[in-house]
Amino acid sequence: MSTETDLDQETAQLRAKLAQSLVEAGDLTDPAWRDAFEQVPRHKYVPYFYDHTGRKITEDDPETREQWLTAVHENRPLVTHRTNGAATSSSSQPSIMATMLEALQVTDGTRVLELGAGTGYNAALLAHRLGDENVVTIDVSPDITGPARERLAATGHHPLVVTGDGSFGWPNKAPYDRIMVTCQLRAVPLALVQQLAEVGFILAPLGNALARIYRTGERTAEGNFLPGGAFFMPLRRGAGDGQPSRRPALPDAAGRPSRLPAAAIANNDFRFLLSIAVPDLTWQYDLDDERTPTGARVWTPDGSLASLKADGTVTETGPRALWTILEAEYDTFLAAGAPGPDRYGVTVAEDAQRVWLDAPDGKGWNLTP
Structure with missing residues (x-):
């Protein structure tokens, strides 16, 4: 003993x-x-x-x-x-x-x-x-x-x-x-x-x-x-925080071809951009034997949801065309040369906060508390 x-x-x-x-x-x-x-x-x-x-x-x-x-x-x-x-x-x-x-x-x-x-x-x-x-x-x-x-x-x-x-x-x-x-x-x-x-x-x-x-x-x-990723739980402000995010019902409409490939959602540099530009995303994945995404579901608290299938088609439902938003950010990501986090900065002022790429007056995204 x-x-x-x-x-x-x-x-x-x-x-x-x-x-x-x-x-x-x-x-x-x-x-x-x-x-x-x-x-x-x-x-x-x-x-x-x-x-x-x-x-x-x-x-x-x-x-x-x-x-x-x-x-x-x-x-x-x-x-x-x-x-x-x-x-x-x-x-x-x-x-x-x-x-x-x-x-x-x-x-x-x-x-x-x-x-x-x-x-x-x-x-x-x-x-x-x-x-x-x-x-x-x-x-x-x-x-x-x-x-x-x-x-x-x-x-x-x-x-x-x-x-x-x-x-x-x-x-x-x-x-x-x-x-x-x-x-x-x-x-x-x-x-x-x-x-x-x-x-x-x-x-x-x-x-x-x-x-x-x-x-x-x-x-x-x-x-x-700083370079690299950092994945933490969100700041909690009250005892009521912590309710699991329920996935909205999957759309049953026919899909359209996606400009955002499944493999891109596993790219940490792209996921950093999404975490700033489109916060509060919840993901579910379909993975192959190498644990590479072949499909996914993603949704936000307002009920917007997108479903990417293994055949490369995507369907969307809810108040926002969520996958269309993600595709636009992917275009930005590629056009900028697939930047990592260390190419971004942040400016904090009393009336606004902004994350920017390469320079304070460059391409930017407003932060909301």
């Missing part, structure tokens, strides 16, 4: 192995952050998670314990909270956590506000590196912040854990040198800009990529997107 000491030794080895894999992949380059990943016990923050079927995988169940122990030390995101059947909180993939922590460009004494406390694991990494007094983390639900606070305390960390709407930040301890958002934003809350130090910046997922956004005035900011 294993003891707590045995578990501590085993998990220390597993953490070192995970950290080494992040180093080898190029996701973890700073020795200080590597030390945090090696020292902070992720398994203490994720005592259970839900698999793709909704089954609870937990340390306490002998049937799932080994699966749990392996998973919490792998480079994978883990769903840790469900609301009305939908995943509403998770422990992020360690590689994207490492990428974001390094992108913060912190030094000793840097003050950080984190939006999206989740399990508390990321706050623990921050507190390990910067000290409890320099870290504030916030989440919308006491069902999330309560356990996060307890786990942090149990592992010797005591950053300020706040329950509230993250879009308002936490002005009581402002200004912050960095504001780190670990949930997807539709637009940048102006309250966050106001809570930045003069030379501070926000690191946040806008659409499906990370943006580093610097304060340029009292309620203005500007920045650029």
